[in-house]
Amino acid sequence: MLTSFRSRLIALLLGLLAMVQLGTAVAVLSSLKEDNYKQGVQAIDVAKNVFDLSLGSRADQLTKGVKILASDFAFKQAVATQETATIGSALANHGARIGADVSLLIAPDGKIIAATKELNIAQTVTRLVQSARRSGGAAINTMISFDGQAYQLVLVPIKAPNTVAWVGMAFLLDKKLAEQIKAVTGLDISFLGDTNGGQDFSGYSTLPERDKHDLFQEIQDVAGMSEKPQFTNADKYLSLSIHLTAKDQWGVLHLPYKPWLESYNRARNQLLWIFTGALALALLVGILLARNLTAPIERLVEFARQIGLVGSDAKAPAVTGEFCVLSNTMMSMQSSIALREEELTNRALHDLHTGLYNRNAVEQHLASMLPRENGCLVLVDIRHFKDLNNMLGFDNGDALLLSVTERLLGWASHAVMQARIAGDQFLLVFESEITPEQCHSLCACFDPVFIVEGSEVHLSVAVGILPFEETITSVNDAMRRLDITVDRAKEESAGFVFYQTGQDESHQRQLRIIGDLxxxxxxxxxxxxxxxxxxxxxxxxxxxxxxxxxxxxxxxxxxxxxxxxxxxxxxxxxxxxxxxxxxxxxxxxxxxxxxxxxxxxxxxxxxxxxxxxxxxxxxxxxxxxxxxxxxxxxxxxxxxxxxxxxxxxxxxxxxxxxxxxxxxxxxxxxxxxxxxxxxxxxxxxxxxxxxxxxxxxxxxxxxxxxxxxxxxxxxxxxxxxxxxxxxxxxxxxxxxxxxxxxxxxxxxxxxxxxxxxxxxxxxxx
Structure with missing residues (x-):
C-alpha cells in the first residue's frame, strides 16, 4: 500500500506517464496494424484485377483460335456432310495447336455431335447454345465445371450461311495458369472445387503442400471470403476467394502476410523498449524530484511529531515558500497546544469554581503517599447544601461556596492539600493528626453567618476524620472509610467523628447483603x-x-x-x-x-x-x-x-x-x-x-x-x-x-x- 506522500507522488508521475505512453502505443500500433491490413487488401484487389484480366486475355486468344477452325472451308464441308472421322481429326488437331484440353462439336439444338473427351456436360452445353441462339448467335466465353474441375469454355457458331453447328474448346484452369498469375501478381493462387458435396483442392495451387493442407482444414465458408479478405493459416496468409462457376468452383488468392506481421511486431517491440526505458527514466527522475519536493514536508512532519510529544520544545525547521507559512502556523499551533495543555492539566486537577484541587488531584496525591502511618484526611460536608442551592439560586450558591472556601483556607492553611471533591464536600490532607479540639475549632469557624446578596445564611457541617494507618493501602479504601465516617458524623450532635476500626467491616457487610440477594x-x-x-x-x-x-x-x-x-x-x-x-x-x-x-x-x-x-x-x-x-x-x-x-x-x-x-x-x-x-x-x-x-x-x-x-x-x-x-x-x-x-x-x-x-x-x- 502507498501510504507516504513521496510514494504517492512517484506513483502519480509514473501513472500519468504510463497512461500517456500506453495511449500513444495503442494508437500507433492500431494505426500500423490497420495500415498493414489496408495495404494487404489493396494488394489482393490488384491481384484479383490481374486474375480477371488474365482470364479475359486468355479468353480472347482462345476465341480467335476457335473462330479460325469455325471458318475453315474443309471443316465446314465435313460438318455439312457429317463426316465423323474428318470432324474428329480436325477437332483433335486444332485443339492441340491452341492447347485446348477438350474439343467438341455441337448441333444447333445443343446436342453434342463429337468430342475429344467423354464428358457429362450435355445439359450445360444445350443450355449455353439455346441461350446464345436467343441472343443472336454470338460467340460464348464462360466458365463451366467438368468432373469437379473448372474449365474456361469458348463456343463459336459455324455458319453456311446459317448456323449449322457450334464448335467449342475448353481449357482447364491448371497449374500453368496459376503459375502465370503468381508470376505477375506475386500472390499464390488455389483453385478450389466441389467434390462429393464438400470442398476440396481438386484443381491446382501454388501453395506449399503443408500450407495447402492447413488451408483446406481451416476454410469453413469459402463464399464468405469473397466479400472481404480473411486471415488463414494462423494469419500466415490474407486470402480472398473468386467465384468461377455456378457449381462452386472458386479461385482463392493468397497474400503472404508474414512480412507484414514481422514489420508490425518489430514496431511493437521497439515501442515496448521505448516505453520501458521511459518508465525507468521517469522512475529515476520521479524519485529525485519527489525527494526534493518532500524534504521540507518531512521536516515539517517531524516537527509536528515533536509538537505532539509531551514537554517537547522542538524548533521549527528552516523552510521557504509556501512551507514557510505552514511552519509559522505550526509554531503558533505549538504555542497554543502548550497553553491548552497547561489549561487542561489545571482543569483536570482543579475545581473550576473554587480553584481548589478536585477529586482527580486528590486520588493522584493519595496514590503516591499510601500506605503511611502518620497524617490524616478530613472530609467536611455542608449539611443541606442542595436545599440551600435550590433556594438561593445557583449564582448565589456559587458565591456561598467561595465564602466557604475562604474560611476553610483560613483555618487549614497548614494542610498539605485543600480540595473540593463534590458539590458540598471539601477534603483536607494533613501530614500530622489533628485533635478533637481542632475539630471543634473547624466546626466553629462555620458558626458566623454568611452574607449572600444581603441575606444571612447559617451553615452547619459534618466532619469525618480518617487517621492514616498501614491497613489503608489504596485510594478506594481511604475514600470509602471517609464516606462512612462523615455519614456517622451527620448523626452526631458534635458534628465530627473519627473513624473507628470495624466501621468499614460493617459497610462491607451491607454490601455483601445487597450483593448476595x-x-x-x-x-x-x-x-x-x-x-x-x-x-x-x-x-x-x-x-x-x-x-x-x-x-x-x-x-x-x-x-x-x-x-x-x-x-x-x-x-x-x-x-x-x-x-x-x-x-x-x-x-x-x-x-x-x-x-x-x-x-x-x-x-x-x-x-x-x-x-x-x-x-x-x-x-x-x-x-x-x-x-x-x-x-x-x-x-x-x-x-x-x-x-x-x-x-x-x-x-x-x-x-x-x-x-x-x-x-x-x-x-x-x-x-x-x-x-x-x-x-x-x-x-x-x-x-x-x-x-x-x-x-x-x-x-x-x-x-x-x-x-x-x-x-x-x-x-x-x-x-x-x-x-x-x-x-x-x-x-x-x-x-x-x-x-x-x-x-x-x-x-x-x-x-x-x-x-x-x-x-x-x-x-x-
Missing part, C-alpha cells in the same frame, strides 16, 4: 414463615402473615429489618417482593387444594406501591396458581403510602378492584394517620406492636389502642392488634372488641407444615 433466592437461603392471626369473635385462625427469614451461610441469621431496609435503599426490594408472592401463592395453592381455606397477608414496600404494574402481576400470579382472590391479603405501611400518595392510592385502587384484602400496617406510627386514613382504599387497620406490648401496664397505650379501635370501626375497618404477648393484654383487646390478634402469646412465626399443624390443633373441637 440473587444467590440467596436461588439457593433457598431465604424462606417464608407464617405467623397466625387469631379471630377474636370465633376463637379461630384462618389467616396468617407471611414473614421472610434469611439464614446466610457465612453471615448467619440476618434480621429482616436489616436486609429489607438495605434492599429498599439499593432498589432491589421488588425482586424480593415478587419472590415472596410467588412462594406464598405456591404454598396457598397446596393448602386450598387440600381444603384449608387460609388467607395469607404479604407486606409491600414503598417501592412496590409505586409500581403501576403490580395489580396485573398479582392478577396473573393468582390465575397461574388457580387461587381465588380471597386467598391473598396485602399489607402496606403508612410511611409507604406517604412516599407518593397519589400514585400509591391509584395502585391500591387497582388492587382493591381485583378484590384483594388490603391492610394498613404499623398504624399509629405515622404523622398523618387520621388525616389520610379515610382516603385510603383499605379494609383493615393493624395497630403497631409499640402500643400493644405494654397495654396491660401503660394506661396511655391502653387509651390509644381503645381510641384507634373505635375510630377504625367507625370508618368501617377491621382491626388487628400485633405484638400481644400475655393474657392480660389479650383480655383488654377482647374487651375493646379488637377483631384479630397476632403475637407470641398465640404463636411465633412457623414454617408452613408447622403452621398447618398448629392451626388444626388450635381450631375448637
Amino acid at each position: 440473587s444467590t440467596a433466592l436461588e439457593s433457598q437461603q431465604m424462606f417464608v414463615v407464617y405467623q397466625p392471626k387469631v379471630g377474636v369473635a370465633g376463637k379461630d385462625c384462618n389467616e396468617a402473615e407471611a414473614l421472610v427469614r434469611w439464614q446466610h451461610p457465612e453471615l448467619g441469621f440476618i434480621p429482616p429489618d436489616e436486609f429489607i431496609s438495605l434492599l429498599e435503599q439499593a432498589g432491589n426490594i421488588q425482586l424480593l417482593t415478587h419472590w415472596v408472592i410467588n412462594r406464598v401463592l405456591s404454598q396457598l395453592k397446596v393448602w386450598w387444594r387440600d381444603g384449608h381455606r387460609i388467607r395469607v397477608a404479604i407486606n409491600l414496600s414503598a417501592h412496590d406501591l409505586v409500581n403501576e404494574q403490580l395489580p396485573k402481576f398479582i392478577e396473573q400470579a393468582l390465575k397461574e396458581n388457580e387461587l381465588p382472590v380471597e386467598a391473598l391479603a396485602l399489607e402496606v405501611t403508612e410511611s409507604a403510602v406517604m412516599k407518593d400518595r397519589n400514585k400509591v392510592i391509584q395502585v391500591l385502587n387497582g388492587l382493591q378492584s381485583l378484590g384483594v384484602h388490603l391492610a394498613i400496617d404499623d398504624f399509629g406510627t405515622g404523622q398523618s394517620s387520621l388525616a389520610y386514613l379515610r382516603e385510603l382504599p383499605v379494609n383493615e387497620v393493624k395497630i403497631d406492636r409499640a402500643f400493644i406490648q405494654y397495654i396491660d401496664t401503660n394506661k396511655g397505650d391502653e387509651f390509644i389502642v381503645k381510641a384507634s379501635i373505635e375510630l377504625s370501626h367507625s370508618l368501617g375497618f377491621q382491626v388487628t392488634a400485633e405484638g400481644a404477648e400475655n393474657i392480660e393484654g389479650v383480655a383488654l383487646l377482647e374487651h375493646y372488641q379488637c377483631d384479630k390478634i397476632q403475637g407470641y402469646y398465640f404463636s411465633k412465626p412457623l414454617m408452613a407444615d408447622d403452621f398447618l399443624q398448629w392451626q388444626q390443633a388450635f381450631q375448637p373441637a
Whole structure:
C-alpha cells in the first residue's frame, strides 16, 4: 500500500506517464496494424484485377483460335456432310495447336455431335447454345465445371450461311495458369472445387503442400471470403476467394502476410523498449524530484511529531515558500497546544469554581503517599447544601461556596492539600493528626453567618476524620472509610467523628447483603414463615402473615429489618417482593387444594406501591396458581403510602378492584394517620406492636389502642392488634372488641407444615 506522500507522488508521475505512453502505443500500433491490413487488401484487389484480366486475355486468344477452325472451308464441308472421322481429326488437331484440353462439336439444338473427351456436360452445353441462339448467335466465353474441375469454355457458331453447328474448346484452369498469375501478381493462387458435396483442392495451387493442407482444414465458408479478405493459416496468409462457376468452383488468392506481421511486431517491440526505458527514466527522475519536493514536508512532519510529544520544545525547521507559512502556523499551533495543555492539566486537577484541587488531584496525591502511618484526611460536608442551592439560586450558591472556601483556607492553611471533591464536600490532607479540639475549632469557624446578596445564611457541617494507618493501602479504601465516617458524623450532635476500626467491616457487610440477594433466592437461603392471626369473635385462625427469614451461610441469621431496609435503599426490594408472592401463592395453592381455606397477608414496600404494574402481576400470579382472590391479603405501611400518595392510592385502587384484602400496617406510627386514613382504599387497620406490648401496664397505650379501635370501626375497618404477648393484654383487646390478634402469646412465626399443624390443633373441637 502507498501510504507516504513521496510514494504517492512517484506513483502519480509514473501513472500519468504510463497512461500517456500506453495511449500513444495503442494508437500507433492500431494505426500500423490497420495500415498493414489496408495495404494487404489493396494488394489482393490488384491481384484479383490481374486474375480477371488474365482470364479475359486468355479468353480472347482462345476465341480467335476457335473462330479460325469455325471458318475453315474443309471443316465446314465435313460438318455439312457429317463426316465423323474428318470432324474428329480436325477437332483433335486444332485443339492441340491452341492447347485446348477438350474439343467438341455441337448441333444447333445443343446436342453434342463429337468430342475429344467423354464428358457429362450435355445439359450445360444445350443450355449455353439455346441461350446464345436467343441472343443472336454470338460467340460464348464462360466458365463451366467438368468432373469437379473448372474449365474456361469458348463456343463459336459455324455458319453456311446459317448456323449449322457450334464448335467449342475448353481449357482447364491448371497449374500453368496459376503459375502465370503468381508470376505477375506475386500472390499464390488455389483453385478450389466441389467434390462429393464438400470442398476440396481438386484443381491446382501454388501453395506449399503443408500450407495447402492447413488451408483446406481451416476454410469453413469459402463464399464468405469473397466479400472481404480473411486471415488463414494462423494469419500466415490474407486470402480472398473468386467465384468461377455456378457449381462452386472458386479461385482463392493468397497474400503472404508474414512480412507484414514481422514489420508490425518489430514496431511493437521497439515501442515496448521505448516505453520501458521511459518508465525507468521517469522512475529515476520521479524519485529525485519527489525527494526534493518532500524534504521540507518531512521536516515539517517531524516537527509536528515533536509538537505532539509531551514537554517537547522542538524548533521549527528552516523552510521557504509556501512551507514557510505552514511552519509559522505550526509554531503558533505549538504555542497554543502548550497553553491548552497547561489549561487542561489545571482543569483536570482543579475545581473550576473554587480553584481548589478536585477529586482527580486528590486520588493522584493519595496514590503516591499510601500506605503511611502518620497524617490524616478530613472530609467536611455542608449539611443541606442542595436545599440551600435550590433556594438561593445557583449564582448565589456559587458565591456561598467561595465564602466557604475562604474560611476553610483560613483555618487549614497548614494542610498539605485543600480540595473540593463534590458539590458540598471539601477534603483536607494533613501530614500530622489533628485533635478533637481542632475539630471543634473547624466546626466553629462555620458558626458566623454568611452574607449572600444581603441575606444571612447559617451553615452547619459534618466532619469525618480518617487517621492514616498501614491497613489503608489504596485510594478506594481511604475514600470509602471517609464516606462512612462523615455519614456517622451527620448523626452526631458534635458534628465530627473519627473513624473507628470495624466501621468499614460493617459497610462491607451491607454490601455483601445487597450483593448476595440473587444467590440467596436461588439457593433457598431465604424462606417464608407464617405467623397466625387469631379471630377474636370465633376463637379461630384462618389467616396468617407471611414473614421472610434469611439464614446466610457465612453471615448467619440476618434480621429482616436489616436486609429489607438495605434492599429498599439499593432498589432491589421488588425482586424480593415478587419472590415472596410467588412462594406464598405456591404454598396457598397446596393448602386450598387440600381444603384449608387460609388467607395469607404479604407486606409491600414503598417501592412496590409505586409500581403501576403490580395489580396485573398479582392478577396473573393468582390465575397461574388457580387461587381465588380471597386467598391473598396485602399489607402496606403508612410511611409507604406517604412516599407518593397519589400514585400509591391509584395502585391500591387497582388492587382493591381485583378484590384483594388490603391492610394498613404499623398504624399509629405515622404523622398523618387520621388525616389520610379515610382516603385510603383499605379494609383493615393493624395497630403497631409499640402500643400493644405494654397495654396491660401503660394506661396511655391502653387509651390509644381503645381510641384507634373505635375510630377504625367507625370508618368501617377491621382491626388487628400485633405484638400481644400475655393474657392480660389479650383480655383488654377482647374487651375493646379488637377483631384479630397476632403475637407470641398465640404463636411465633412457623414454617408452613408447622403452621398447618398448629392451626388444626388450635381450631375448637
